[in-house]
Amino acid sequence: MQRRSFLLGMLTMIALAPIKVWAALWNRPAFEALKIKDATQYLNVSEEIPSGDIVIVAPERAENGAVVQIEIRSNIQNTEAIAIFVENNxxxxxxNFMFGDGAEPFVVTRIKMAETSDLKIVVKAGSQYFTNAKNITVLENGCG
Structure with a gap:
């Protein structure tokens, strides 16, 4: 009986190990920050360079802020990460999406927006950070 309990415990530990690895990669302070400035600081974003090579496809007006579909493509060489911010959330x-070698830096997702705000994108490429933004008018509040 002890052997069975031991094996079950080991299997549980092995199964949960990947969850602990992912949790270690999650930057909790950045995601819990209340201001963009603080969140970018926790992501170690230094000087941001404005760039038209970050393509943002998002509606000018969102009928419902609870579901706003956006597409982000980085045409910047060696893109390693794409971070998405909504200023007034x-x-x-x-x-914060991370890309491995050879991965296409392209994201399609749905986000929540509390109110009309800038959608700000920050792309990390090497030791540089590039940014682009788009204002989205929210007609019905999405965060509650």
Whole structure:
């Protein structure tokens, strides 16, 4: 009986190990920051360079802020990460996507927006950070 309990415990530990690895990669302070400035600081974003090579496809007006579909494409060589921020949300960092070698830096997702705000994108390429933004008018509040 002890052997069975031991094996079950080991299997549980092995199964949960990947969850602990992912949790270690999650930057909790950045996602819990209440201001974009703080969130970017936790992501170690230094000087941001404005760039038209970050393509944002998002509606000018969102009927319902609870579901706003956006597409982000980085045409910047060696893109490593794409971070999505919504300035007027309770916690502005929405997502931070990491890309491995050879991965196409393209994201399609749905986000929540509390109110009319800038959608800000920050792309990390090497030691540089590039940014682009688009204002989206929200007609019905999405965060509640």
């Amino acid at each position: 309770p916690t502005p960092l929405i997502a």
